[in-house]
Amino acid sequence: MKEYILKRLLTFIPLVIGITIITFVVMHLTPGSPVDSEIMSPHVDARARERLRRAYGLDRPIHVQYAGWVSRVVRLDFGRSFRDNRRVIEKIAERLPATLLLSFSSLFLIFLIAVPIGIISAVKHNTLIDRLLSALIFLGYSMPSFALALVLMYFLGVRIGWFPVSGMVSVNYEFLSFRDKILDILSHLILPVVTLAVTSLAFISMYIRSTMLEIIRQDYIKAARARGIGGFRLIFIHAFRNALIPLVTMTGLLLPSLIGGAVVFETIFSWPGMGRLAYNAIMSRDYPVVMGVGVIMAVMTLLGNLLADIGYAAVDPRVRYKK
Amino acid sequence: MIKKILSDKMALCGGCVLIILFAAAVFGPLLVPYSPMEQNLSLRLAPPSSQHLMGTDELGRDVFSRIIVGSRVSMTVGFVAVGISLIIGVPLGLIAGLYGGIIDRIIMRIVDIMLCFPSIFLILMVITFLEPNIMNVMIVIGITSWPGLARYVRGETLAVREREFVQAAKLMGLSRMRILFIHLLPNVIAPVLITATLGIGTAVLTESILSFLGLGVQPPDPSWGNILTAGREYMGQRAWWLIFFPSFAILITVFSFNLFGEGLRDVLDPRMKQKK
Numbered sequence: 259m260k261e262y263i264l265k266r267l268l269t270f271i272p273l274v275i276g277i278t279i280i281t282f283v284v285m286h287l288t289p290g291s292p293v294d295s296e297i298m299s300p301h302v303d304a305r306a307r308e309r310l311r312r313a314y315g316l317d318r319p320i321h322v323q324y325a326g327w328v329s330r331v332v333r334l335d336f337g338r339s340f341r342d343n344r345r346v347i348e349k350i351a352e353r354l355p356a357t358l359l360l361s362f363s364s365l366f367l368i369f370l371i372a373v374p375i376g377i378i379s380a381v382k383h384n385t386l387i388d389r390l391l392s393a394l395i396f397l398g399y400s401m402p403s404f405a406l407a408l409v410l411m412y413f414l415g416v417r418i419g420w421f422p423v424s425g426m427v428s429v430n431y432e433f434l435s436f437r438d439k440i441l442d443i444l445s446h447l448i449l450p451v452v453t454l455a456v457t458s459l460a461f462i463s464m465y466i467r468s469t470m471l472e473i474i475r476q477d478y479i480k481a482a483r484a485r486g487i488g489g490f491r492l493i494f495i496h497a498f499r500n501a502l503i504p505l506v507t508m509t510g511l512l513l514p515s516l517i518g519g520a521v522v523f524e525t526i527f528s529w530p531g532m533g534r535l536a537y538n539a540i541m542s543r544d545y546p547v548v549m550g551v552g553v554i555m556a557v558m559t560l561l562g563n564l565l566a567d568i569g570y571a572a573v574d575p576r577v578r579y580k581k
Numbered sequence: 582m583i584k585k586i587l588s589d590k591m592a593l594c595g596g597c598v599l600i601i602l603f604a605a606a607v608f609g610p611l612l613v614p615y616s617p618m619e620q621n622l623s624l625r626l627a628p629p630s631s632q633h634l635m636g637t638d639e640l641g642r643d644v645f646s647r648i649i650v651g652s653r654v655s656m657t658v659g660f661v662a663v664g665i666s667l668i669i670g671v672p673l674g675l676i677a678g679l680y681g682g683i684i685d686r687i688i689m690r691i692v693d694i695m696l697c698f699p700s701i702f703l704i705l706m707v708i709t710f711l712e713p714n715i716m717n718v719m720i721v722i723g724i725t726s727w728p729g730l731a732r733y734v735r736g737e738t739l740a741v742r743e744r745e746f747v748q749a750a751k752l753m754g755l756s757r758m759r760i761l762f763i764h765l766l767p768n769v770i771a772p773v774l775i776t777a778t779l780g781i782g783t784a785v786l787t788e789s790i791l792s793f794l795g796l797g798v799q800p801p802d803p804s805w806g807n808i809l810t811a812g813r814e815y816m817g818q819r820a821w822w823l824i825f826f827p828s829f830a831i832l833i834t835v836f837s838f839n840l841f842g843e844g845l846r847d848v849l850d851p852r853m854k855q856k857k
Contacts, residue, residue: 274688276691277698280694396837399839402789408809408824409824409825411816416817514697514698521699525794526813555695555699555702
């Protein structure tokens with residue numbers, strides 16, 4: 259097991275290097291130099307412009323710039339924001355909890371709903387219930403979730419007024435009791451979490467259904483059934499446990515879409531997380547922040563996959579010995 | 582094959598709706614009741630009525646006409662973007678699968694790295710530095726969506742490569758290029774076609790997100806995404822038709838591409854059918 263983890267960690271290194279290269283290249287090869295937006299102003303004369311370019315190291319060849327940037331990145335120093343001159347890592351750190359709250363709540367909701375749907379659909383294969391659920395899942399899978407966000411925002415937020423439609427806390431948050439503070443955050447959380455979850459929820463339900471269908475046809479299930487095991491025990495102890503293993507990997511695969519979704523949904527719901535930070539930074543061409551968030555998001559995805567792989571290897575010894 | 586598609590309910594339903602959508606995209610702009618650009622400031626934010634089936638927007642333009650004309654944008658972006666990702670992804674996947682070794686490892690590492698980034702983030706990162714217009718939207722969606730396809734094609738190629746007929750061709754001394762074009766390519770076309778169909782739905786969705794965020798089709802040109810932007814802005818004025826109709830249009834389009842794609846899978850790939 260130790261050997262396996264070590265091996266996996268070694269493959270991790272080139273990927274992280276690749277992530278930094280892609281982030282750097284995308285930011286530097288796209289037209290428009292990073293300081294253009296800062297020094298577009300006609301008040302800045304050519305000499306000052308040159309000074310600024312030198313200050314950011316933009317007069318040096320690109321590989322030298324990259325080396326300098328990476329040597330700082332490994333120390334988690336992404337530089338300072340062009341906008342407010344604060345350290346990028348600080349800005350990210352203060353936004354991270356909101357994003358994690360959003361994505362983990364969605365993940366929780368996804369499994370809470372997808373597992374029963376997938377199992378019921380598989381157990382009641384080809385019945386009316388299965389068909390209904392499958393149709394519903396398919397619809398959810400095709401759902402343009404950002405548009406659904408607007409529809410829900412309008413009907414449940416603006417028209418009926420059940421849920422607040424923007425931000426993470428109310429204006430009077432400071433003055434609420436502890437219990438009300440939690441309720442306040444929860445009520446702000448519901449719409450973004452639901453819309454973020456829809457597509458992945460459908461995806462996971464479909465996956466559980468097809469995996470369970472395969473498992474139910476296996477000999478060991480027939481054997482268990484022959485031994486008189488049935489109902490709940492058969493489904494959960496004998497069948498679903500085996501579906502759970504690949505599910506770990508699927509969760510790893512969900513991460514990029516959940517994190518990427520955060521960019522869109524945090525923007526729509528004005529959720530104060532990393533995704534909105536990224537969007538605002540991209541829109542205002544705040545290069546150090548964009549690069550910082552890019553690297554952090556990608557590395558987070560990578561870490562998630564790594565953890566999923568290790569978890570997989572821990573429960574399924576075959577994986578460890580394969581390579 | 583066409584007969585088979587006709588006999589598959591999913592493919593048939595999806596296909597029918599798609600044909601209607603194509604017709605709307607091609608002929609719609611000639612038939613719409615109002616010009617999508619025509620403003621009527623005395624009729625701003627009018628709810629749906631017999632004159633304006635889907636109401637009017639903040640400048641009094643007919644939403645129905647704008648949605649029909651917008652379908653042309655969505656369809657074009659969907660097809661061209663997927664076309665670009667096919668042009669990049671399929672050859673890379675084939676090469677990686679056929680040659681193996683160091684070439685395979687390099688290509689797959691690039692794929693792995695690209696897949697670490699949430700695709701929407703990569704797209705946003707690149708598109709802000711380009712002029713926001715349809716051309717760039719198509720290119721950017723295309724060049725960011727090939728990695729998944731390449732990985733898929735590689736997997737299929739690896740599976741086909743070990744089959745007897747390819748081994749036989751190799752023993753007969755056929756060049757790698759010939760094996761690639763004569764034996765591998767035709768065998769991966771079916772799964773690629775399915776993935777591509779599903780990809781069009783995703784591309785349509787991505788375009789509408791970009792236009793919604795103001796980075797795609799620019800107003801006054803209509804697109805489903807930028808009608809939604811107005812819908813969000815005028816939510817307080819209860820202009821539900823600016824939200825509901827474009828959302829529905831996107832849903833129907835993505836849904837029918839997915840339906841058609843899944844139906845196609847049933848028809849072209851009998852292995853998958855047993856699983857279901």
